[in-house]
Amino acid sequence: MPIRDRALAHASVLTITAAALVAVSAAASAANLGFLNDTPISYMKQRDLQALNNAAQVALNTKKDGESLDWDNKGAGNPVPxxxxxxxxxxxxxxxxxxxxxxxxxxAKGQTQTWMPTACKQSDGKWKLKKQ
Known part of the structure; x- marks a missing residue:
């Protein structure tokens, strides 16, 4: 795949989790919602979000309803597991x-966060968050 196409594909890759998590993080910062401090999202970097997004793509494509896929941020370069x-x-x-x-x-660090978005499969085969 040519570099230009890879860059375009990478730029258009669904970021289910990134969109949801960044929105929560941005809203928390804007509203000064201190309760999100020391929660998993506060430790997540872009590569962690990408790992979660990749896991979401696999799960949405391969898992049955109610069947879980484990994910982690190993290899993402974040010292926080x-x-x-x-x-x-x-x-x-x-x-x-x-x-x-x-x-x-x-x-992360003894804390747990849960998000429950809805995603829809686009014509290009990628899953994208459905606006609520």
């Missing part, structure tokens, strides 16, 4: 797209 699960919960159709509710769980 982060791990968790990705569990598709419910499959349905919306606007002609296959959609799934998904539970994302992250553990």
């Amino acid at each position: 982060i791990n968790g699960t990705v569990t598709p919960q419910e499959s349905f159709e919306s606007g002609g797209l296959k959609c799934r509710k998904i539970t994302l769980v992250a553990h």
